[in-house]
Amino acid sequence: QVxxxxxxxxxxxxxxxxxxxxxxxxxxxxTFYWNWIRQSPxxxxxxxxxxxxxxxxxxxxxxxxxxxxxxxxxxxxFTLSLSSVTAADTAVYYCAxxxxxxxxxxxIWGQGAKVTVSS
Amino acid sequence: xxxxxxxxxxxxxxxxERATLSCRASQSVTISYLAWxxxxxxxxxxxxxxxxxxxxxxxxxxxxxxGSGTDFTLTIARLEPEDSAVYFCQQxxxxxxxxxGTKVEVK
Numbered sequence: 001q002v003x004x005x006x007x008x009x010x011x012x013x014x015x016x017x018x019x020x021x022x023x024x025x026x027x028x029x030x031t032f033y034w035n036w037i038r039q040s041p042x043x044x045x046x047x048x049x050x051x052x053x054x055x056x057x058x059x060x061x062x063x064x065x066x067x068x069x070x071x072x073x074x075x076x077x078f079t080l081s082l083s084s085v086t087a088a089d090t091a092v093y094y095c096a097x098x099x100x101x102x103x104x105x106x107x108i109w110g111q112g113a114k115v116t117v118s119s
Numbered sequence: 120x121x122x123x124x125x126x127x128x129x130x131x132x133x134x135x136e137r138a139t140l141s142c143r144a145s146q147s148v149t150i151s152y153l154a155w156x157x158x159x160x161x162x163x164x165x166x167x168x169x170x171x172x173x174x175x176x177x178x179x180x181x182x183x184x185x186g187s188g189t190d191f192t193l194t195i196a197r198l199e200p201e202d203s204a205v206y207f208c209q210q211x212x213x214x215x216x217x218x219x220g221t222k223v224e225v226k
Contacts, residue, residue: 044207044217044218044219044220045164045207045209045217046217047214047215047216047217060214060215061120061214062120094163094164096163099166099169101170101173103152103154103169103170103211104211104215105154105166105169105170105209105211106154106164106166107166107175107176109163109164109165110163111162111163112163
């Protein structure tokens with residue numbers, strides 16, 4: 001049974017870089033797309049981006065200039081970096097697996113990591 | 120960006136009744152590029168259905184989707200108390216966007 005677990009700081013200062021890691025257990029990175037999705041009361045659910053095992057990535061156009069997602073297949077983890085954060089980036093951040101058939105629907109989610117941007 | 124508008128905001132029904140949730144897209148979307156999720160308090164969203172009729176593991180056939188163009192519906196038959204949750208639609212025809220959710224109360 002594949003499980004995902006987010007980890008990282010719960011508090012980030014404005015203008016700094018938010019960094020979160022998603023650990024994958026119980027399964028292989030395989031041929032799945034690995035995603036970051038965030039949720040806040042103000043914006044609801046917002047897809048951040050995904051990465052594939054070969055390192056190719058795709059990002060939400062609204063965040064593209066500030067987002068980098070990387071993957072370490074040897075350690076079964078992938079990482080989100082979001083630069084120049086503001087209070088608007090305060091959210092619960094989820095990592096999620098894309099469905100096996102390759103569509104951008106998400107069948108396995110982590111429990112979520114709450115990140116607050118504040119000085 | 121394709122904007123998804125869900126209605127109603129809240130639906131209050133009794134066990135055994137049928138829930139009809141609407142998801143309207145700002146431009147035409149093929150139902151094959153839609154997904155629906157259920158989220159309970161303090162939990163991550165859970166995939167229900169994607170690609171028109173593909174149910175995620177363990178999802179009963181009480182959950183069905185229909186629609187075309189810009190108007191789509193999630194129907195939950197024979198409501199049970201554990202169906203109480205917020206339901207989101209999502210499109211992946213053009214990038215990925217989510218609706219704002221419909222809260223279903225079953226009591």
